[in-house]
Amino acid sequence: MGSAGMLKILVVDDEPDVKDLFQQRFRREIRNEEFRLDFANSGEEALSYLNGHASEVILILSDINMPGMSGFELLRQIRKDFNTPPSPVVMMITAYGDPNSEQMAVDLGANDFLTKPLDFAVLKQKLKEIV
Amino acid sequence: MNWADGESYVAIFVAFFVIRYVRNFLETPTRLPDWDMYFKRIWLTGFILMGLGEIFPRPWLIWFQLIVFLSIAYTVWQLYDLRPARTLLFAIAPYAIISCLESLVKSLSHSFYKKTDDYFESGATFSIIWLITFAVIAANQKKSLEKIRLEREKEAEQRRIIENKKNELEYLVAERTAEITRQKEELEEALKELKTTQTQLVQSEKMASLGELTAGIAHEIQNPLNFVNNFSEVSIELIDELEEEHAKPDRDVELETEILADLKQNLQKITHHGGRAASIVKGMLQHSRTSTGQREPTDINALSDEYLRLAYHGLRAKDKSFNATFTSDFDTSLGLVNMIPQDMGRVMLNLFTNAFYAVQQRQREGGDPNYKPTVTVSTRCVNGEVVITVSDNGTGMPEAVKQKIFQPFFTTKPTGEGTGLGLSMAYDIVTKGHNGTLEVDSKEGEGTTFKITIPA
Known part of the structure; x- marks a missing residue:
């Protein structure tokens, strides 16, 4: 697998420390080049990133509550503009794990719904299934 | 004879x-x-x-x-x-x-x-x-x-x-006087009750604002706590990896150095997020505590930032779909300003809550698909006075409403949602408590700006 064509996971969260956290949590996987992590601090940033790397991104992990474009809005855009198969798996993450949000995420086409704090063991398991 | x-x-x-x-x-x-x-x-x-x-x-x-x-x-x-x-x-x-x-x-x-x-x-x-x-x-x-x-x-x-008439009149006057005295006593009683009720209302306003805060507080504490937990866990993993590397005959020194640097960074992050949670708890305690009425040197930027977040998350906890941009433009040269932090915190919280409420209302009206709800707070030092502005691009208000917003019990919120005491209390705190001014500028459909000016 060449580095340009390596499968990418995009993490969207307004908290910058999320980047450090993911990089350390997936340190082995990154080192072993199982996949590559990319980060966006907002929905807008995520969309512009996707415009350049649409075909490479297999999984998007997005926070719902962000200033500016919300996770739901991002999800709607992804399902609208980046739907060429294979369409990316989208997992929504939120601190407010209420049924309404989950239903809304599912309705908008999310593949999964995770609540903070993230259980990285579970997340790794899910990633392995996808990759 | x-x-x-x-x-x-x-x-x-x-x-x-x-x-x-x-x-x-x-x-x-x-x-x-x-x-x-x-x-x-x-x-x-x-x-x-x-x-x-x-x-x-x-x-x-x-x-x-x-x-x-x-x-x-x-x-x-x-x-x-x-x-x-x-x-x-x-x-x-x-x-x-x-x-x-x-x-x-x-x-x-x-x-x-x-x-x-x-x-x-x-x-x-x-x-x-x-x-x-x-x-x-x-x-x-x-x-x-x-x-x-x-x-x-x-x-x-x-x-x-005339004497009889006079007596009659005097009797009438006495009767009326007695009636007026009775009414006066009744009014005084009513006034006393009203004062008690007002005190209770002010107290319940504090409690209500604290209630609005709890969700925000929970969120604001949860976030840093998650980071504390996550970075602790990942640090344990890093130490395991370091020990593994240490045991190897051909140690990768470069990797070890990298892991050590990460560990140090993680511990700094843990300290940072722990401190964030602690400051929120401190703020909450300060908010619920009865004001000492004592002015003390306060970091107005930190206070504003804290309450901006609390207000935002407080509102979002109630309305999950609500989303807004909030920006702060702080004058870092301000330093510490003498003020009563609990009281000023209450003022800031009130202004932020109102601002977020206004942008939420405008968003709900859904007139403009490109509408971006935004609340901005800025601090400045102008002519030796501290100027704090809180702006929103919400619904704004007509002149008739603007005239009344500082009156006690005036509210545009539906019954049961607002006490109508928030801004009136804020006004009293700024003007009477800090010898400052609280001004408002608003345009219907465009937004509102509140400007607090207090002597530094």
């Missing part, structure tokens, strides 16, 4: 009428009832003297005349203050003296009497004219006195009527 001659009867008869006249004229039966009992019978002494006859030294007529005149004089003496009475005495006096003198002379020396008869005759005539004249004068005096008395009575009557 026979006792019972015609002259004697005439004298008794005349005395009877004179006394009757005097009694009538002086009204002795009412004025001197005790004396009148005897006075009205004085004329009877004539018969007694007549009956005693020889025993009594002659002439009896003088005695009788003396008795009658003295009784009249005594009557007048008793009524000395009455002017007609004195005049009457004055009227009668010459006649009485002359008739007594005549009788005396007549009985002492009949021959002398014969000689002086004419003098007595003319004296008697004169004294009668005198008597009649003065009797008329006395009658007139009496009449005018009567008139005065009547007038006085009339006046007294009027006075009595």
